[in-house]
Amino acid sequence: MKRKPVIIKKYGDKYKVTICKLDVWEKEGYENFEMGAEKERTESDEIGKLRNNISRAKGKVFEYAKCNPWDWFFTGTLDKRKQDRYDLGGYIADLGQLIRNERRRTGSDIKYLLIPEQHKDKAWHMHGYFMGLSEDSLRMNANGYFEWSAYSNRFGYCSLDKIKDKDRCDNYITKYISKDMGGMAIEKRKKLYYSSRGLSTAETIHQAYTLEKLNKPDFENDFVEIKW
Numbered sequence: 001m002k003r004k005p006v007i008i009k010k011y012g013d014k015y016k017v018t019i020c021k022l023d024v025w026e027k028e029g030y031e032n033f034e035m036g037a038e039k040e041r042t043e044s045d046e047i048g049k050l051r052n053n054i055s056r057a058k059g060k061v062f063e064y065a066k067c068n069p070w071d072w073f074f075t076g077t078l079d080k081r082k083q084d085r086y087d088l089g090g091y092i093a094d095l096g097q098l099i100r101n102e103r104r105r106t107g108s109d110i111k112y113l114l115i116p117e118q119h120k121d122k123a124w125h126m127h128g129y130f131m132g133l134s135e136d137s138l139r140m141n142a143n144g145y146f147e148w149s150a151y152s153n154r155f156g157y158c159s160l161d162k163i164k165d166k167d168r169c170d171n172y173i174t175k176y177i178s179k180d181m182g183g184m185a186i187e188k189r190k191k192l193y194y195s196s197r198g199l200s201t202a203e204t205i206h207q208a209y210t211l212e213k214l215n216k217p218d219f220e221n222d223f224v225e226i227k228w
Contacts, residue, residue, distance in 0.1 A: 003209040004020055006020070008204070008206040012068070016202070018226050019212075019224065021223055061113065061174050063201055063202050064113050065174070066170050067199070067200040067201055068113075068131065068199050070166070071129075071133065072133065072163065074129065074130050074148075076126040077125045077126075077156050078091065078123065078125065078156045079155065079156030085123035085124060086124065088116055095155070098154055098155075106137065108133065110130065111130070111199060112128060112130050112194070112196050114128035114193065115127050115173070116193075129163075137149055141159065145159035146161070213225065214227045
């Protein structure tokens with residue numbers, strides 16, 4: 001019987017067991033593209049890059065989501081009287097400055113994991129996670145959600161919902177990484193997500209070979225078996 005690589009990783013308080021059906025090891029960064037290749041891109045090149053961008057981003061967003069003790073699920077919109085709703089670069093730069101200001105003002109270690117999304121008219125808004133926000137900076141709005149005053153005053157409407165079922169939220173948040181975003185990233189060289197520095201990541205705790213199969217895997221295809 002053929003031996004198969006098995007990898008066990010720790011994501012926060014969860015463990016993920018992956019058995020590879022092919023004789024390859026998971027290597028960090030193995031899916032990265034070579035930069036600066038002097039060749040003409042074909043349509044198939046672009047499709048392949050799009051798929052890899054999406055897959056890589058989904059994996060990293062899920063890892064950051066699962067490995068960190070997030071407090072709030074966040075949705076932030078833009079008021080056209082306060083911010084250019086179509087300029088993602090300007091929005092990200094100004095939001096980053098607001099977060100830095102709030103860290104200095106409150107002394108809180110504010111961290112974030114944010115995914116940009118476009119309305120039908122191509123204007124931007126944001127979904128994601130926050131932790132470390134000072135509750136003195138939050139207020140309850142008319143819809144029963146908390147609102148971050150510093151964001152609302154600077155950009156427009158936002159809502160924060162206390163995370164109650166983290167596993168469910170962690171799975172849900174990756175759904176915002178879509179094929180439309182992948183196309184946007186290729187065309188405009190935009191990131192698919194934005195995250196704080198210093199976030200916790202998955203830890204590889206065991207790597208070996210096995211002859212076993214997983215009992216009732218949570219996911220299986222031609223390449224891997226996975227169980228949490």
